[in-house]
Amino acid sequence: MILIGIDDTDNAESPGTNQLAKAIAKEVARDWKCERIVRHQLLQDVQIPCTTRNGAASILLSPRFGLDEIESQMLSLVHQCRELMKRSFAPGSDPGICVTSTENVTECVRQFGFRCQFEIVSMNEAIQVADKCSIHLEGLGGTNGGMIGALAAVGLAATGNDGRVVQIGEWIDDLTGTQPIENILSRGVLVRNIDDDEPISDGTVTLDKKLRPSLRDNRIVLFVQKHRVGEASSGYQAIRFQ
Template sequence: MQIVISIDDTDNLESRGTGEIASLIAEGLTEKGWGTASLVTRHQLLVHPDIPYTSHNSAMCFAAEIDEGAWEQVIGFAGEFLRRESAEGSDPGLCVVSLPGLRHTPELVEFGRRAKREVIAMPEAYQLAERLGVHLSEHGGTGQGIIGALAGAGLRLWGNDGRMKGSLTFARETVSVTELLAHPNVDEVRCVTGVQVSARDLVRLGEKPKTVLIGGASVLLVSAAESADVAWQTLHRRQLKDY
């Protein structure tokens, strides 16, 4: 069974980040034999004075394939992990979506997109989750993180938002597009201006290159190189803020 797990508001300024906690939950599913998880994505939500957040107001999400009978165990494990591992002063929320059981995907996607531009209250999040058949729960503090958790799930299902957690690592600074596509976390190499990228082209890797979620794929975005020895260079992190 395909599911999506999204969490939000688990950290404070001194603790480990929500992305690390999401990764640990994903690893736990595999270790317990319930299924396998995909890459974790970070989804930037609205930064506004009326929204409490630690530093960036971003939700973390991953998809997984689990055994049919593991649904309740997965929810229990993730919820207990948040309760136990979330930082003091945080307001963690958990969202777990069963794709076969999701009643209306576009409505959840629209909620996620709205959370990037509007202030949304907790009652609306709970009402939507109940209507769509989505698990949504609080695990400490005010539980305010349920809003971001639900939004993160919607944005992940949209498939056109989010940066992959972690960065790509290669032995050399310059690699071919063919080599990049052989990496398990790269589905596509794409120029931001739409210019065709050839498999034989060389790409200079910047500091901690990241892929982004576009069309449901893990895409490495590149731009024209500033020097003539290679065709392309990866984008700087500040250039990925829109994802």
């Protein structure tokens, strides 16, 4: 499996980092299958430049080719991602990209990701961690500060226990509104009651704008809560986490 992290690619008027992550998955789809795209919430602080809420994105890919081709295909993947981001990132942003095999994402990378959620870290620290673990990390413009979030996204994604899933596999459309729970289950999403953590397979769920489940224990999980009395009688409300 391959993980890509991207960060700081947009400005207030441009499409967001999640949309660029989806474009990357589409761009490389001939050779790589998208398993999931996840938004990861990083620290919000006045000292950290960001467009809105300082979220980074990770893309998990699996190869469509023989593993003996992995080295050459990885080089091609980095090139494709780099060129697409150079064409797509917004003026005034400071984009960074990280590309690595999941095997290279060690505990120090995961801990780096956690730190980026609670404290300010430097670009030099990101570079040192990436070098230590033989992870490809580069900046593509501006201050290159997006390298920090790009590496953090990879570390957090590798935990299998962080973030909000914005694309499931190769389903590029979003479910919206009130949906039968069977429609959500059909996309490989586990639906659980947030009050008792029990799985739910019947009824309907009202989504918060779009289907945005969470990544928990390497499973894609939508947490829901029973509608209160006086609301839709047999349905559930989706709970949306950061």
